[in-house]
Amino acid sequence: MFERLEALPADSLLGLIALFREDSNPQKVDLGVGVYRDEAGHTAIMSAIQKASREHMETEDSKTYIGPVGVVGFVEGIKKLVLGEQSSAIQQGHLAAIQTPGGCGALRVGSELIRRLGDELTVWVSDPTWANHVPLIQSAGLPIQSYPYFDASTGMVNFEAMDEQLAKLGPNDVVLLHGCCHNPTGADLSFEHWQRIAERANKQGFIPYVDIAYQGLGDGLEEDVKGVRYLSENIQEMVIATSCSKNFGLYRERTGALMIQTKSATEAAAIQTQIQDVARANYSMSPAYGGHLVDKVLHNDELRREWQDELNAMATRVKSLRAGLLEEINKRDIAKDFSFITQQKGMFTYLGITPEQVSELRRDYSIYMADSSRINVAGLNTQCLGYVADALKKVCG
Numbered sequence: 001m002f003e004r005l006e007a008l009p010a011d012s013l014l015g016l017i018a019l020f021r022e023d024s025n026p027q028k029v030d031l032g033v034g035v036y037r038d039e040a041g042h043t044a045i046m047s048a049i050q051k052a053s054r055e056h057m058e059t060e061d062s063k064t065y066i067g068p069v070g071v072v073g074f075v076e077g078i079k080k081l082v083l084g085e086q087s088s089a090i091q092q093g094h095l096a097a098i099q100t101p102g103g104c105g106a107l108r109v110g111s112e113l114i115r116r117l118g119d120e121l122t123v124w125v126s127d128p129t130w131a132n133h134v135p136l137i138q139s140a141g142l143p144i145q146s147y148p149y150f151d152a153s154t155g156m157v158n159f160e161a162m163d164e165q166l167a168k169l170g171p172n173d174v175v176l177l178h179g180c181c182h183n184p185t186g187a188d189l190s191f192e193h194w195q196r197i198a199e200r201a202n203k204q205g206f207i208p209y210v211d212i213a214y215q216g217l218g219d220g221l222e223e224d225v226k227g228v229r230y231l232s233e234n235i236q237e238m239v240i241a242t243s244c245s246k247n248f249g250l251y252r253e254r255t256g257a258l259m260i261q262t263k264s265a266t267e268a269a270a271i272q273t274q275i276q277d278v279a280r281a282n283y284s285m286s287p288a289y290g291g292h293l294v295d296k297v298l299h300n301d302e303l304r305r306e307w308q309d310e311l312n313a314m315a316t317r318v319k320s321l322r323a324g325l326l327e328e329i330n331k332r333d334i335a336k337d338f339s340f341i342t343q344q345k346g347m348f349t350y351l352g353i354t355p356e357q358v359s360e361l362r363r364d365y366s367i368y369m370a371d372s373s374r375i376n377v378a379g380l381n382t383q384c385l386g387y388v389a390d391a392l393k394k395v396c397g
């Protein structure tokens, strides 16, 4: 029976990890997979998370099932982290929310909930978007289309083109937006863009579906969610998928949350049963461990301060790597204009070079990045900036 199914091609980013490992060049640079790395190339456990983990291990006295919502303190904490202490949706009880296995779990449950809203709905994603958005949404049975987003000539958002598409949408459309630190391009919407999107959503009736996986890794915890909060305060309905993989460094613990903002507390109560039902049909309930740790960090002043300081230091390191790389590039008078590197946000930048140039960098200089030329800026370090800029000069002229 199983011969009916053929082996699928290997994931290209995971393939890149294997190639990098086998490369014996001591100067090799890994700019592929999107995880935060420190100056030594290590993805360390954050210190506040380590302390929370020790405390949790000492006090946890049962592994019995947790309720369908997940760790309640975690869910309450994440709602406030994303939407703010003063959020009207929180205060009025207009939010349904559950803990999920990572941001991916939130996107999958969110997409299945949207599928339950009817046969006619389409999800619109940015061109380009994070590659995994497509299978997560499509496997929930939803059709996908894309709206114009990235302007390769400026390295920034082409908002006019995006808005032109949004103006054609209606109540059967759902628009996936990256809350901050757009993956893969690093090109973010400005606050004015978020205001225009809120206006459009109200006028056209489409539902915003916000994926926020990098809060705190752009301009700061509050600054990064200004747009999402504006949207929440100014429209009635939206879906938010959030991840603690990057900003709490919990990748393998699969920790995230799904929030659905509805028009009333009665609707929120109904939707709460629906998202729990979707989760139940998929994996029953989320793993709890990561939720316990985030709950502890968010609700202990000392741990929270420590976590925020460490997260700020991570964001600052990424920003200074952006500035450092651009400085090295500018010293070499490269034909292509890379000034967008310091304007983009978060861990990713699209270098905007050709697939041939990407292979040349890999083959001749052991610099590894996705074929699209997306680089993980956190994969750089102060020692390799000159080397990477030299290689770019060689391949770009």
Ligand code: PMP
Binding pocket: 034, 101, 102, 103, 104, 105, 130, 178, 183, 211, 212, 213, 243, 244, 245, 251, 254, 255, 256
């Ligand atoms: N959305 C985006 C845009 C991402 O980049 C990621 C992580 N790579 C996620 C969601 C979810 O990640 P996870 O499931 O690991 O929390």
